[in-house]
Amino acid sequence: MTAQRPDLLDLEVQVCFGLVAASRRVVALYRPLLEPLGLTHPLYLLMLALWQHGRLPLHRLAELVHQDPATVSPMVKKLESLGYVTRRRDPADERTLSIELTDQGRELRRSAESIPVTMMDRLGLGEDELARLRAVLDDLIDRSRTVPD
Structure with missing residues (x-):
């Protein structure tokens, strides 16, 4: 007796479903x-990068x-309002906005x-x-970058 192949359109077979479900649970x-740190998960990711x-x-x-x-800019403004970062225009290139941790932002690292x-x-x-797990996810991210839109 051979095992029946799953329907490729079954919800449980979809990579996207597994990723979204896992992501929601982990972020929760x-x-x-x-x-307690005043951070949402997206803000935490920005702080991790800055730390x-x-x-x-x-x-x-x-x-x-x-x-x-354009997505990150309002989040940086929120971090600035919390006192964790400052935004400054680069004097050498006014088009470049630099984000820098404040003392309070650096101190927050200890709490995190x-x-x-x-x-x-x-x-x-x-x-x-x-x-x-990280290696599998990194590989998936890399593979998805090579797929044309």
Whole structure:
């Protein structure tokens, strides 16, 4: 007896469904950890990029979080209103807007340091398993970039 092949249009077979469902669940688990810091998950991603790289032009910050500058700009304004970043025009090129952490933004990093370990515990993921998952996701991201729109 041969196993029947699943219908390729079954919801459970869709890569997009698995990614969206997993993303929503994981982001929801971040929420109670981020709310005390005044951050949403998208704002947290911007802060992670700034903690890692320091001052960044807006367009580079947007690239790092795989967003358009027009999407990132209002989020940066929110971070500025929270006192975590400053926005400054580059004197050498007025078209370039640089985003830089404030002292308060750098200090926030200490409060966020426990988040990755807490999330690993909540998800029951060890470091090796997390690294394998990241590698699969990175590969998927790279493959999707090579597909024409």
